Amino acid sequence: MTHDPTNDLTTDLTNLGQFTIHATDGQARRASLTTAHGVIQTPIFMPVGTQGSVKALAPDDLENAGAQIILGNTYHLYLRPGDELLARKGGLHRFANWTKPILTDSGGFQVFSLKEIRKLSEDGVEFRSHLDGSKHFFSPEKVMSIQNNIGSDIMMVLDECVAYGADYDYTAKSLELTTRWAKRCREAHPKHKNGQLLFGINQGGFFKDLRERSLEQLTEIDFDGFAIGGLSVGESIPEMYDMLQHIAPLMPADKPRYLMGVGTPLDILEGIGAGVDMFDCVLPTRNARNGTLYTSRGKVNIRRAEYREDDSPLDPDCQCYTCRTFSKAYLRHLFVAGEIVSYRLNSLHNIAFFLTLVRQAREAIEQGRFAQLKARYVDVFAPGNGDGIK
């Protein structure tokens, strides 16, 4: 059984994939992208909901925090609950009651993160399930089919996310493989079939000529957008920024640019400054569950003893439910006591913080003052500049 997501579309399909740039400020772009479930205003941060849920948050929480689009993951959703079940339930949107756009990662990151339990070949990736050890084969065609069943608005091609430290020869061969897989994904999924967009993924490790080669090959294929993969895999911040600044401006200007898996508030601003439009990262939600909260004054580890009696809000400049309602002392208590609502309140805040950040970036670009906005955040978050704790 196949699922046709066009059944419950909210958008005029004639504009599908349309990417309109409304303003620029240096390399930074203020734009919008039309998907089957709505128009995304960029630059945007996309909360990660690997298993069909942004951990600890319900759709209402996400909407209240201002989320426009969330992620799902092909590998995880295939294993559980299964893409065919999702198709029977009307796709992930209907199953999870999330009416806005969804982007699905292809499983390419699991090639990196689950490298102990997978085998690569020309035809695809064989994974051993991290849940029960069973074997599963992900070809580019299979990954397209799974994402069809999930019904995501933006699908990603299967790629090999190369680990940091890979040598030149390996990285070169890997990028060629990623290109061949990208072509097969495009062939398996004709443009805008089911109202679903498809993005290619740039690889090439930390070799600029390989990154450029990857980009040249990918741009010959008709994708709706292009992603930078293989960053934030263990390299230093300067190495990441150096590659980002090199490759992002070379990407097609008339298509959305997506920096996968990045990053911290400063990483995101660096990316926007280099011309990137879309970001996703587990950092706000994972850190929230581990007690690290982002505020306009810097990072706050809510577990710290100094907040035991602190009646002030987490972030006086934040409009989120958590900051409007509770004191740091109470949030600390909830976290230390391991209360479940702690994970929700913390996640809600961190997501709101990241979404506020990109909203401010959009406004700043429109007003030609992006550099000032970035400088303000660097002031707060740069190492040795008050990064840690206020």
Next chain:
RNA sequence: UCCCCGGUAGCUCAAUCGGCAGAGCGGGUGACUGUUAAUCACUAGGUUCGCGGUUCAAGUCCGUGUCGGGGAG
């Protein structure tokens, strides 16, 4: 009054034949980047109940006191 068991980190407890006093939890911190993560790492806490003895060496053996638990009368 007698008999038995016990007293080791803030808490609950380990420690071989007498051979460098440890763990878990708790405390104090840090890390986390397309989620195998409500996870992981680091760190500070000691008159081993007191006193005396044996021994090269005692948390450990002996004597005595003390505190707690149990039993007998």
